[in-house]
Amino acid sequence: MTRQIKVGGVKIGGGAPVTIQSMTKTDTRDVLATVRQIKELEKAGCEIVRVAIKDFEAAAAIKAIKRKVNLPLVADIHFDYRLALRAIENGADKIRLNPGNIYKENEIKEVAGLAKKKKIPIRVGANSGSIRLTSVRGKAQDMVKPVLDYIKILERMDFYDIIVSLKASDALSTIEAYKLFSKKSNYPLHLGITAAGPASTGIVKSAIGIGALLLDGIGDTIRVSLTGDPVEEVIAAKNILQALKLRNFGPEIISCPTCGRCQVDLQGIVNKVALRITNDERRMTKNYHSKIAIMGCEVNGPGEAKEADIGIACGKGSGVIFKKGKILKRVKEKDIVKELLKEL
Ligand code: SF4
Structure with missing residues (x-):
């Protein structure tokens, strides 16, 4: 069984029901539009929502957004670790760091130190498109190795509130990467196929990738990524979980x-x-x-x-x-x- 972490009040891993996540597609600095979309996602059945933190203004907007929504908020950070610090200070319930673009040990440690103080988890979120390729090995290993190294840095800080994702844009590489990782670690897993495309292909790829892993007992929370309305992502996620009889959302x-x-x-x-x-x-x-x-x-x-x-x-x-x-x-x-x- 995986370790359990908590995002706001939502449990992930350790036998908790598989939860549904999505991500807003609004400019996070536009608080009204972002709050509106988060409420739509919540109504559709989303349980955790992620927002893009492109700059300090977006990091600051977390405070105002949090006052108006119920869902736990995840700050999606790339390139600049200081955005993670600012997002945590403003009340983010979880931070997603991309090991492909935030990898300096001192920066990771600073973020982990503050996350630990605020008792919030960090997702080590690797994407095949942004991971630094370390060798000529297969894609799955190329994603797993840097994530394991990243985790070691966090663990050296006594930071264990970790969740991991290893998303490739094709279902088979994604399945391989998660399977490989789950043999080596028991941190909870956030499943998804990255850049899966529009609904017509994205739902199929996600159902195959996410579904195959869940059938093997791998995965604790899921996000279906679609080029389109995020409400569609939540509906697709619900349908995947219901088809696998892991959750029930209605007749x-x-x-x-x-x-x-x-x-x-x-x-x-x-x-x-x-x-x-x-x-x-x-x-x-x-x-x-x-x-x-x-x-x-x-x-x-x-x-x-x-x-x-x-x-x-x-x-x-x-x-x-x-x-x-x-x-x-x-x-x-x-x-x-x-x-x-x-x-x-
Ligand atoms: S149930 Fe009847 S109408 Fe429906 S697909 Fe089958 S044969 Fe056709």
Whole structure:
């Protein structure tokens, strides 16, 4: 089991549930816009949020942002260790240092000294794009070795509040790096594929990389990186954790892709049910573990619908609702959404 650290009030590692992180895409100096985005992320299910600290003004903005948000705030630091010092002084709940661009021992020690005093953790966050390549070995080793050396510097300061990430932009190198590291160390791991691309490819890469590691019991917190709305990152992260049955964020919809046999607007029905479930999540807390099957015809429809808690197998302009495996009633197409939600 990994060591446990705490970011604000959120536990990472040591058997705690795998948490969801994201990062704001606003200019951190714009406090209003950053606070607005953090609130959107929190509403979507984000549990820890990171902000980019590009300069001293951004480091100072942490204080004002913290007053207005509930989520623990991580300061993302590159190039200038003094930004980390300023971010800690202003109340950051965790610091991310990049070993590829902050590597002087005296600088690392100064940051660790202040982090220790304020009792906040440091993420040693290696990215394949910024790590100093130490040899001609494979990418995974090239990332793991400098991170282990970095950790030794922190440990010499009696600093153990450490979390590690080893992100490459391809899933396979990322998996290899995390696996290699987890054999050598029990510090908790922040998983992610860096620069994974837009949602269409990024979600697939992240699901493969993060999913493969979590299936092997590796990983304590995750961030899906997408070129796009960060809320999408949180939704994708929730879906990865739910698919692996590590966390549960609400009822699961099972629906068929439709084909030429389908004689109702199944896509419309599924979208409406999905939207209502998301909006009514709190009201549906009791049904968090439910499965809802929405199937387009009688081929797979009755089977899937019967296995779900509530299901519908559609026919021509109507559908048969099943509840806990038993036929309940036949309803008209226009009433399907209403009746399904009623039964749920
Ligand atoms: S359940 Fe029916 S409509 Fe849906 S994909 Fe299968 S055959 Fe097509």
